[in-house]
Amino acid sequence: MYKLLIAEDVKTVRETLVRSIPWQSLGITLLGAVHNGEEALAWLDEEEPDLLLTDIGMPKMNGLELIEAAQARKPDIRCIILSGLNEFEYARQAIKLHVLDYVLKPIDPGEIEKVLARAVESLRKEREELKELAFAGQVSKDKLPHLSELLLPGDLSGNLKKKKLVEQAVRYVKEQYMRRELALSDVAAAVGLSDKYMNLLVKEVTGMTINHLIIGLRMEEAARLLKDPVNRIYEICERIGYTDQDHFRESFKKQFGLTPTEYRNQLL
Template sequence: MGVFVEKSKGVLIMYKLLLVDDEEEVRKGIIKKIEWEKYGFDMVAEAENGWDALDVAEKMEPDVVITDIKMPFMDGIKLAENLREKYPTIKVIILTGYDEFEYAQKAIKLNVVDYVLKPISSRELIDVLVKVKSQIDEEIAQRQDIQVLREHYRKSLPILREKFLASLVMGRLNKGEIAEKARAYGINLDGKRFVVSIVSVDNSDELPPDMGFILPQDSELLSFAVLNICEEIVEKYQLGIAFLNNEQVVIITVSDESDEYTVIKKTISTLEEIRSNIEKFLKFTVTVGVGVVCGDIGDISNSYKQAVSALDYRLILGNNRVIWIEDIEPQREEKIIFDEEKERMLTSCIKVGTPEDIEEVVDRLFEGVDWAKVSINDYKVYLIEILTTILKTTKGLNINTEEIFGANLDIFTEVYKFNNIQAVKGWLKGICIKIMNSILNDRQDTYKLIVEKAKEYARSHYGESDITIDRVCRLLHISPTYFSFIFKKETKTTYMNYLLKIRMEAAKELLRTTNMKVFEVAEKVGYTEPNYFSYSFKKYVGISPTEYRNSIKR
């Protein structure tokens, strides 16, 4: 993502640039040739092959990648393919010799914006950089052009269509009405699987002044800017439908796939691209809640409710991410999401709040009431509603209610033993805090179990060359994004780095204790390419496999 650098005559947008070439002298020569900052670029990192470049791209999120076309392990074309798939907004410039000219021309189809012939001319590279910067500037300007958004918003607001879609996800229509209105508005809802996702702007009151929106007058344009990006990417992947509902963007995945994992994987991958594009082009962040996969359009309101519930977990997981409810509450029974503010406030607080939040919410449940004027029956009903909400919150969350309430305790009777409101509030606060702690402990146990299963899989299958995060996630029935978050949170490293460690330690053991050749050791620990194994081993250990074996024999 571009950064802003203060200049005496204004503000210059600096775009992050990654240089990839297997020859260090070539990289240093290119770096010295150009005053990068003068042309609006910040050289943030270097890499010596495509694999390393992908690792750097994940960490640094560059705007532009300049790469040589011929490199070991992963060449520039393959790198461009991977970048297009994972980071579609990154611009790629290919460095190529005359003998590779035709090869380089094919790269234009892979989101490569231009190529520069070797030996590299400073003037030619500068011209390409100026062209690329102008292209990125124009893309950002288009995203932020308020007047364009105003006109597009005025022309693109089909009120009846939005009303129908809102009624659909809120569960206000029967199946006959759904089919009839969908045909009338030209909306395709023919599918085998459906998912509802909600895109919610993070901290909209704290938007940076440079993004161009004026709040609160332009608050609806803020939502429409998000919708504009969502519609573009949803259309690109033919995911389904995006529309505005209460200043949030709702996306309905409509899929012909029968496999739920395939549906949710495509949905989450598309949502990650939406989230990334909004951060890059609009300069603020969003969190996306994703509901359950359902097989009947008539059940879509349940997926919507679960997407709303998923957004509550940003208090735990943080903003600027995609949250799938199945990741947080696996194998849950269907629970009720309450429309009444007090019920929803209490449920959310128990699940993701703090003891201080519990204190405040329970106090609010009882404030502003003249209890002396309340009949005993109304008082009892009110308490029953609170207790029912508390019990429903525990449903499907693997909570041992006997530990919370006692083996033989009837809480609906127990609550009437207290002779004043303060005592009732104290008792309710104690119960809610116990449930909250139980949920927290169970969630931590779930994290550890997932991580341990993933580690065990790596230890048992490291010799297989086709291990991927996607493969592990299929076995664990968890999304790759959430798995990566959990694994890094628990282990302070990535899963692929953990797998690398397992493979390298196994390789060291084989080199120490057997006479196997290096290519045999490589194959034994999951590498199909011996040269890449040697490269990875040297990067991990500091010396080559042969040098390591010789050092042991001394």
């Protein structure tokens, strides 16, 4: 059974959803129906819902804010929007948050049932794929590859969709890490997620934040370039995206325990 939580501020709509949907036959356990986003987040501290059905226009915290906060706490949660707001901006934000579906009011219990049935089927397929991955016996969490080889760690916590998002983020960082202005916001925008959720997702799957990943790749490239005495240290600093040599020196020493000069002298 998959667990679902409803967040809807209109009492009549909330009660209709509770009474009119055949939850059991859909394979869903209804955890509860709350009337605002703050109450929904309180539930997330106690329960582990697989699905969140939420209105957008709620007091205290709107549905989109709730979804972003819920995903930050429970990255595996799947969200469905129920709203009377048929505006492009809301739909665009919903897509960015990877919402499963966007259902317009007035509600049609039959349509809601179909949407939920699709959501359950999607969750079922994801779990089956995860089982297949686990059975295949891929790389474990304590055997992550070298940063320069990192794309997608093998059998880590999370689901396939989450891993694919991280794969996109890591690929983008590997392509862009030598840009001076590269930041978390650039990576998040490239993948279509909020900064906070992108960082949480990458850290959960790889064990590193976006910033640590960028620095790690830069330091590995610096170490490679230092092996060739033709490359001057200030040139290496610029090539890997640093404008401040002191900052570069500190970052390199933190990574390798040696300054760039000490590292190069060790190779001679």
